[in-house]
Amino acid sequence: MESFILYVISDSAGETANKLIHAAMAQYPNVQMEIEHFPFIRTEGLLLDILRKAKQENAMVVHTLVIDDLSLIVNQFCEEQQLFCFDMLNPVVREIQRRTGEIPTKKAGAMHQLNDNYFHRISAIEFAVKYDDGKNPKGFLEADIVLLGVSRTSKTPLSMFLANKNLKVANLPLVPEAHIPDELWKVDPTKIVGLMNSPEVLNTIRRERMISYGLNPDTAYSDMTRIHEELDSAKALYDKIGCLVIDVSRKSIEETAAIILSSMNLSDRSYEN
Template sequence: MSKKEQYVYIISDSVGETANKLIQAALAQFPDLEVDVSRYPFVRGEDTLISILEKAKEDNAMILHTLITNGLSSAANQFCKENNLYCFDLLNPVIEEIEKRTGAIPTKEAGALHQLNDNYFHRISAIEFAVKYDDGKDPKGFLEADIVLLGVSRTSKTPLSMFLANKNLKVANLPLVPEAHIPDQLWKVNPKKIVGLTNDPKILNSIRRERMIAYGLNPDTAYSDMKRIDDELAFAQNLYNKLDCLVINVSNRSIEETAAIILNTLQLNDMSYDN
């Protein structure tokens, strides 16, 4: 094993996504580190748990767990304590503090956040909406959407739509082309629901060239021409000014960062949860 390599075990009686997101966020601070992350979801029996922990002991692994089923979390914590393994129990300390402060009794139900409840079906409905009204396929969707995204080609409209749909938000998007007609429905939408996406010309040029190369085509076309890009961005900005909508420059921003700006600025609730 490389001296830089580290083992991490994620153990959950559900899908383990909460612990996985946490470790990935932490590992982002160590881009050169070799880390072996092993996930063990849906652990429901103590025998299974102990066998996983025995293997973790051999690897001297860090343990992150979201075990909530009665007995499993304490068994994991005790094993790690006795065997000098790092153990981070993500859920139980917070649950115990809530119980202490409020007197409410937790259900201790594994996978409670992934049940097929109303929240789940709202998310599926939002994803279907985003697919149906992607790339301006039907302008009628603008009037039903929680958010309408506008932007020239390669400003991350579609991936951002899908990301926001996973937050239970109905999103429609429209690609902006100077020669194309702006649908009448757009002018009927509350400007507070509209987000205009823009980008830096040089970055957009690079993205478009790479896209053409990926398709095996000549990268030097009108699609990647700087004058054309400047004209498209000017057209988009002029429209945003007329609409008086929120404008976000997506250059050097991740989808998550752009989504956070939208959610915070438009004061929309994030209804997405994972455990």
């Protein structure tokens, strides 16, 4: 009998494997795989217990073990027992070794070292929270990226997502009536992104938001004339600034973020050691 159980084994938090499983499962919207996580597995005894259980359940095994002995154990066990096994990390790690001649640290959790880069990322997240929603325009001058957009153009989640890549992001909600803070005009326009959305999408989202608040959905906030007015006024501002404009209506935050990085020639700074 084929089993629909997937074991994710890692000697660290297991985030890399999580991402892979998430991407693989997205290909099967109708399949319910049972996913069992085994993070922080760093001893042979514990690993063997998990593998024996995997064998009993005929589970698929995906791992990101970097500790040499442990990854060998999994790969051998699965081969002998004819259990599906995918070693996510070692093929790439070994190829880098071959090319550079460097010895990998083989240190579990190396990605999560509390180094300068890590603390910069923490600061970037705190920066994004602090300067979210135009809370303090002083943030614009320190930011790597300033996001502008009318209500419901995903400014906040986009800011947090980019912050996780070690970028300092501030955002400003646009309302036609509101005064644009002077600081915005002092920012290099190449650092600014204007977010647009389609009027229909905004109308739907805003109506749902009103309903979720237990309020009448047919308010000025969701009114189409008003939405057009807001978008026109935003577009006029973007033209005046001369900044990059992105329509987020059919894009996820991951996709919008990838466009921003490539347009601004910025890289994911969470890599740097």
